[in-house]
Amino acid sequence: AVFERDATQVLQRFERITESGSDLLQLALAILQHLRDLTVIKLTGSRAALLDISDDLFDQCVAQANQVEATVLAQCFDRFSRVLEGLENSRVPKLVIEMGLLELVQADVLEIEPGSLEPADIVAALNFSFCVFKQREQLRRYFANVHGGLAEQGLLILEIFGGTKAIDLDEEERELDAFTYHWEQEWFNPLTNEILCHIHFEFPDGSKLDKAFTYDWRLWSVPELRDLLYEVGFSDVKIYWEKVEEESEDDEDEDDDGMLRGTGEYEQLEEAEQQDSWLVYVVGVR
Known part of the structure; x- marks a missing residue:
């Protein structure tokens, strides 16, 4: 699942929350509420709350948070800050979060009207x-x-x-560790510059995968x-x-x-x- 709204600013919001006061308990409750308010889009396309819990269960979480000792909260926030730093300094986690900004469009590129999508x-x-x-x-x-x-x-x-x-009608091969790569230019029309190409794979056990990919281009x-x-x-x-x-x-x-x-x-x-x-x-x- 990915964040639906303002995904790239999630970390910044957490940082603003942590800087908003010195009361660790209020800080914990604010973060808990923030997580509950976040909406994600699942891989199936459906939407759900990040913390999909009932009001009663949320109230129980709040009650339990009230019973946590300040020293334990301090340790939790210390670990949390290190996680934040790791996220900010790593490409992969950032990419996962920024996926929330992606808009997947399945359409004919010749039919998409200018202005129908964000520039x-x-x-x-x-x-x-x-x-x-x-x-x-x-x-x-x-x-x-x-x-x-x-x-x-x-x-x-x-x-x-x-x-x-x-534009040569030729086949070239390149031996790689796991297979031999074949690039074949099967056909070319000099009057239209149309070209038909294929990629084949040959494996060490003698098996082949012919025309794994075919390209019909100009x-x-x-x-x-x-x-x-x-x-x-x-x-x-x-x-x-x-x-x-x-x-x-x-x-x-x-x-x-x-x-x-x-x-x-x-x-x-x-x-x-x-x-x-x-x-x-x-x-x-x-």
């Missing part, structure tokens, strides 16, 4: 997902919807690949993306090109599969040399 700071279409739109008007409509749904200076981040081998070019982004109203478009590992002339690694290795480091460019393969982020600024 977003960032929209990310990664792993070439927008390439499912094969017609220019479809992609333009998607970009226009995103533009209308972004906050001022919001970003649309697009990930796209290319290079001389991007391989858009960077200039096409940039022109469309400007066309729908983005104020600026920046291109970030991934650096690759430099190959040594003396490298005689028998396991070299000939694939360029990305470094995960990107630099903003306006001009680049062609490579066998490359990855870029095309970033539209509202």
